[in-house]
Amino acid sequence: MRRFRLWLICVVIAAAVAPVHGQERVKVVASFSILGDFVKNVGGDRVDVTTLVGPNGDVHVYDPAPSDAKTIAGARLLVINGLGLEGWLPRLLQSSGGKAAIITATRGIAPLKVGSDADPHAWQSVVDAKIYVTNISDALAAADPADAGVFRANARDYLTKLDALDGEVREAVAKIPPSRRKVISTHDAFGYFAAAYGIEFVAPLGVSTESEASARDIAGIITEIKRQKIPAVFLENISDPRLIRRISAETGARVGGTLYSDSLTGEKGDAPTYIELVRHNIKALTATLAD
The missing domain is CATH 3.40.50.1980 (Nitrogenase molybdenum iron protein domain)
Incomplete structure (x- = not known):
């Protein structure tokens, strides 16, 4: 009898926590x-x-x-x-x-x-x-x-x-001096971030990573970095780092780390969710630009 009662209790509990709908996901x-x-x-x-x-x-x-x-x-x-x-x-x-x-x-x-x-x-x-x-x-x-x-x-x-x-x-960006709110990223993936939060991004590639930067484009960006005293360049998790490292070497601009643009990471990475992606990016930006 005790076993039956225990079994019955288990059935009731299982029914209570089971989805009330019978539909497939x-x-x-x-x-x-x-x-x-x-x-x-x-x-x-x-x-x-x-x-x-x-x-x-x-x-x-x-x-x-x-x-x-x-x-x-x-x-x-x-x-x-x-x-x-x-x-x-x-x-x-x-x-x-x-x-x-x-x-x-x-x-x-x-x-x-x-x-x-x-x-x-x-x-x-x-x-x-x-x-x-x-x-x-x-x-x-x-x-x-x-x-x-x-x-x-x-x-x-x-x-x-x-x-x-x-x-x-918004609170994090407010801590960055306005004169330092300029960075270089690999491709033009941060326009909406720039429009919303007031950090200017300059990129050698266009809105797609399929595009290629010409020697003239790269020379123009190097000149812009020096003219505006842009303090940092950032890698991206989906892009070849060699171009950004070259620009850093030729300008002296600091490599501020990696930004996550078009993709999350795996579960053990820095940005396994959208919220963690945004938090990682703003932390990387402020750690470099607020100095």
Whole structure:
């Protein structure tokens, strides 16, 4: 009898903690790691997230594998950045033959322009990241109406964290003397950060890592560093460090460490989540520029 009662108690407890819905988790594919992190924060345990371009991957130059088409074919929702970031995506979608709903997470964001190109790196502004999260929450709610309340509650919690993060960044930048708020990065990935927080970035490459810097471009940047007395240059986790190290050697500008632009790291890295990415970047910037 005692065993039966113990078994019954276990059954009741298991029933209490089990999901009340009997649905399968929503299968979501995100084009790259930062979007995948947003989806995980909004979807929680109600989603199954696969990321095409994984940690430390370069979404600009990604070469899809045949298995990616199969992954998309089995998804209910595909989350992309848009603004020209995933140039390889149209052919992949065609080959997948899938019917996943596609959500462009930058919808509603006014894109910055670099020459004639749209700057796709809107997540670098935490204010714009909140728009990403809202769009993803709406898309998940449409894909799985039964769990819409859960998605919206998760999004509210995450947006509160992003509000606090935005405040952290503004407080940190305020400690940097205005005359020192200038740095060199590898490619033009920080325009939205610059517009939101007032640190000027100069980059030898354009908005895509596919571009190449000419000798004239590099000479111009070296002249600019010397003229403006730009104190630091920064590496990026997705880019070849040799160009930045060369610029540092020719100008005497300090290498201030690595910034994370288009990709998270693995779990044991410096930036396994979006919030940790932003915190790492602002810590690296302030540690160098506030001196």
